[in-house]
Amino acid sequence: MIKRLTLISASIALGCLATIGPVLISVYVASKDAESRDREELREFANKAVMRAELVTYQAFAALSDLDRIPGPVCSPDRLHQAARVVYNYRYVQDAGAYGDGHYLCSPLLGDISTKNIALPPPDYRSADGYLVWFRQKSPLSDVRKDIQIGRNGNYVSVDSGSYVDLIDPARRPIAAIQITTGTLMAISPGVDPAEMLDAWKYGGDVKSDQWYYAVAQSATRPLGVVVRSPRGSVLGDWPKVLATWLAVGVVVAAAFGWLVYRRITRQLSFPATLEWAIARRKIDVVYQPVVRLADGECVGVEALVRWTLNGRAISPDVFVRVAEDNRLIQPLTDLVLEKTLAQLVSLLVANPAFYVTINVSAEDLSSLRFLNRLDASLAGTGIAPQQIRIEATERSFMNHDTTRGVIAAFRAAGHPVYIDDFGTGYSSLAYLQTFEVDVLKIDKSFVDTVVQESASSVVAPHIIAMAHELNVEIVAEGVESAAQAAWLRERGVQYGQGWYYAKAMAAQELVRWIGQNRAQAHTRASADSQPTL
Known part of the structure; x- marks a missing residue:
């Protein structure tokens, strides 16, 4: 009887060893490989x-x-x-x-x-x-x-x-x-x-x-x-759980887990992962470039622009925005811009009901009503009117006509004016524009640069202006850098402009000071214009 029990015990021990041995060896090999x-x-x-x-x-x-x-x-x-x-x-x-x-x-x-x-x-x-x-x-x-x-x-x-x-x-x-x-x-x-x-x-x-x-x-x-x-x-630091897992799911799951860990490590070292980290920790900044009325030079609104400084070095928005679009990070980035913009400008917007801020959105943001719902929820209880938050989208964001048309209509129905940004650089045409109802066209800087020059591309801006007048939409000229450009645009019925001639993009606190100076200057000009001439 004793021998039988001993034999059974030995068999059980050998069976356990045969089962556990390969698992322990695999764990050891995995730890050394890691x-x-x-x-x-x-x-x-x-x-x-x-x-x-x-x-x-x-x-x-x-x-x-x-x-x-x-x-x-x-x-x-x-x-x-x-x-x-x-x-x-x-x-x-x-x-x-x-x-x-x-x-x-x-x-x-x-x-x-x-x-x-x-x-x-x-x-x-x-x-x-x-x-x-x-x-x-x-x-x-x-x-x-x-x-x-x-x-x-x-x-x-x-x-x-x-x-x-x-x-x-x-x-x-x-x-x-x-x-x-x-x-x-x-x-x-x-x-x-x-x-x-x-x-x-x-x-x-x-x-x-x-x-x-x-x-x-x-x-x-x-x-x-x-x-x-x-x-x-610490592969072996919690060896009882590791052993139980390996016994339960086997070597295949362990190999898959190792592959996922490897992918996770390599991803953490990538630029998209660094951008994801920056968005999650709110390391992305927002600055604001004034939009002025060309008739009198008064600031009527601003465009919210995204900036990222990594380890003391400014990363170009052209680079990291495209990375965000390619790695499904553009929606969290747009949400962060909205959140920071409302937090920083709420006092300015509430105190000035005619003042507005435009926020750039991507094609992904225009593929559903997600961002519109988030925007309306964010505005609730702030005292900011819907027309004070305006939407900008580039022409390439309009590729999916049917879906985009419905989302744009929903934005406008909710009271948010819609702008077409960088107009003229995509596949714009009068027939194409007639399929969308928008409020403002923004002429790209590359065309504004040529308006007082004799060059082949200098004829583009007049066509865009005529197209906007035909559609009865307002116009914002981007990249205005001289008084001559401003005068040329004003004479041809362009209502608004933005660019370094008026002001560079600036942080919220600096913007408030600049707007005060701008309004004082506009008031001075208006008073001077109202004085009778001798």
Whole structure:
């Protein structure tokens, strides 16, 4: 009996082992594969970080070379002017000037300070080819900021240390830049322990940690190195649940899960994912460009324009709006513009019932009543009238005639005027326009640019104006940049214009101030026009 129980127990144990063994092996292999992928990805990121460090250093050396070639006395006005051009030419250079006998002499930012005896301490490092480096040099202009300063032959440049570690990375992995010869930490991401990153550099990234992976990379041309860090994966950290899942659904589901994880990781590193992140966290800004009445120059409304600044760099709307359209992000982007516009302009719109704002929509926004329903719900209780929120759509948004026609009619029935934006750049014709009921045509800037010129395209604007008059719709001319253009348009019956001649796009607070000035000027002109002439 005992032997039988022992045999049964052994069989059960062997059966469990035969069942569990492949699963455990698969989990182990999966964990090692994930670790290998993470480490390889981190090594690639380290190589990108080295390329950034090389670029920043190259610009500093190139700027020094340009300074060496500037003729004339060291601190003469002409030389300082040329030094300012050098600073402008190199993105990562903050200042460029001259020093001598242990003192600052001059720079475009400091001016000529040769008589002020502002001390420049001995450099932290001297290279074999004559370059001097101060790793954390406090600027005479700031009590807080410390830059990397590189000098040679009596000239120096200042570089923000953050430039070495400021990479676009949705994962926000920390970076440390190191001068290899001295082992000095040149720059590090905020909130990271310098001693930890230096220790990781010392051991070539081979640091045992339950939390982090490390990777190092070294420049092939300069004594520069970087350390990067990312969180460790935890495939085995919750092994009972992982084991139960594998036993229940098998290897196929686990393989599919691994594929989905891989796709998710690669997507998180993409530009569309970064844009999705920015929209979700309301990192997209809205600015407003005034629309003025050409007859008297008074501002009657504004166009809401979307802007995105990523890591200090402005991303062109032509780029990220198209990415949003191609990745099903355009509706969340339009919703965010509406939300911010109403929040920022509610007081202005309620106080001025005749004032309006136009919001650009896409073909996807015109494919259903979704955005109209959201717009009307957003206006409820605000005191903003429907006619104060107007809709702009480009001609290519009208491709699906039947659906778009119904949605546009619904917008107009709800009290929201509809504009055709960039008119003349698509497939516009009188017959095409007669199938849609719209309120305003906007003449594209490319045609406005030619209205006072003798060119082949200068005949387009008059045709568009005539077409609008034929349809009895109003006209807004985009891109007005001169008084001559404004006068030409006004003489031909164009009612409204927008462009740099009147004002650039601006934030909401600046807009309120500008409108006050505009109305004061319009009142002054009206008073002058009403005075009798002698």
